[in-house]
Amino acid sequence: MTADLDALGLRAEAVTVPGLPSLEESARYITQLGKPTAAEVLQNARLAGRVALQPRCGVGGHQEMAALLAHLEREGRPDILTLTIDSHTRLCRFDNAARALKTDPRTLNGYPLVTHGFERGRELNESVAAPMEIRHGSPDPRALFQVSVASGITSFEGGGISYNLPYSKDVPLAHSLAAWSEVDAVCGELARLGTVVDRELFGTLTAVLVPPSISLAVSVLEAVAAAAEGVRCISVSYPQSGHLTQDVAALRAVHELAARYLPAEVQTHAVLHEFMGVFPRERRHAEQLIFFGALTARLGGASKMITKTYQEAFGIPDAEANAAGLRLADIANSSLLSFIPVDEEAVAEEQRWICREVAEIVEPVLAARNLHNGIVTAFAAGRLDIPFSASRHAHSAIIPRRDFEGAIRYQSHGNLPLSPESVARNERLLAVGRPGGTSAEDLFEALQLDIDYFPQLFGEAGANGLLQ
Secondary structure, eight states, X not given: OHHXXXXXXXXXXXXXXXTOOOHHHHHHHHHHTOSOOHHHHHHHHHHHTOOEEEOOOOOSSXXXXXXXXXXXXXXXXXXXXXXXXXHHHHTTOHHHHHHHHHHOGXXXXXXXXXXXXXXXXXXXXXXXXXXXXXXXXXXXXXXXXXXXXXXXXXXXXXXXXXTTTTTOSSOOHHHHHHHHHHHHHHHHHHHHTTOOOEEEEOTTTTOSSOOHHHHHHHHHHHHHHHHHTTOOEEEEEEEOOSOHHHHHHHHXXXXXXXXXXXXXXXXXXXXXXXXXXOOOSSHHHHHHXXXXXXXXXXXXXXXXEEOOOTTGGGSSOOHHHHHHHHHHHHGGGOGGGTTOOOOHHHHHHHHHHHHHHHHHHHHHHHTSSSHHHHHHHHHHHTSSOOTTOSOTTSOOOOEEEEOTTSXXXXXXXXXXXXXXXXXXXXXXXHHTTOOSOOOHHHXXXXXXXXXXXXXXXXXXXXXXXXXX
């Protein structure tokens, strides 16, 4: 396995970045910064009944990154800011990141923090008032995490499942789970030093047609593992499906599941990622979807939302579009909108079934003597699975579909250990308004239509599901 990891740029042995300050010094630095940690921002937002806002952003050059953060803070007033990390750093290919940084930083699709070093990380941190989070996608983030802590950054996204299977082709789960357990153990040490790092779990997974129960099941397993290592603030991110009742129920389910599976001393937050599928191309349609997502986050009681922009359909947004997305989303926090209702009975029913499905999926794994081994074994058998995975270590036997109302259900649940009652409910809801029998060609076309849900809704897609 070591040779395979070396080919991927990863290391089986311990990772230590030279020249970093001690953990105690980093904890003191975070205290001396004089600004709230991400965990404090999230807790304050939850207590106030407000959704904290955070954009995605990351560029290669240091000065360009500093300018981008300054613009977003000045024009968008986010509660938390982001350092999105480049692909070379995500796979621990630091030499490649250094060459790209020297040759042309514009070729990097994010900020190479390890290459820039913790001193520059601190410069960025000190240049803005909002706390910062690292978003990346690495199955082995140990070096990145060490530099992040030294930079005074107090939120770190990912997990041993969610930052492996959606992104990597052949990184063994045992390796990513072990690497992330080291990160979580350091978070436990920092908590004992008085610095709580928010650990956001990437429940969005592959982001396209993800059934809520598999998103939350993966997050529950990662959360239980993190809490066992001493993590004291866990954010569970969930990808907006676009069906209001289902999304509100899933967000509210986060706290029900936390109460069931996590220690009481662990602070838990629900996070909504605004719709991560195919975005409408017209600005007015995109902005309607952004505002709809913000209302969903509010009604679901999310502590935070990751925002989108009206340029989403075209690629990486510019700074002003990013700031405009923040300003638009913040309107949903207005007290003037408190009159907007949600069907509480329908939400409660959906939440009950989501939590039931999650329990059916995770409880056999949690019963294993060793949680990591239980996760690896369950994925190998398909008793854990995610749809449309890039990894050889997931079966991708789950086939999700939208039902007649647009909610995401299991057309095929693969080998997930769902009860007959849960399977029957998914089948029943998918059968409404749909003729029986689906050929492979029909299924492909139907999935394309489900993926193009919002362009279709806004009349931007043709009958074949392809964008016009």
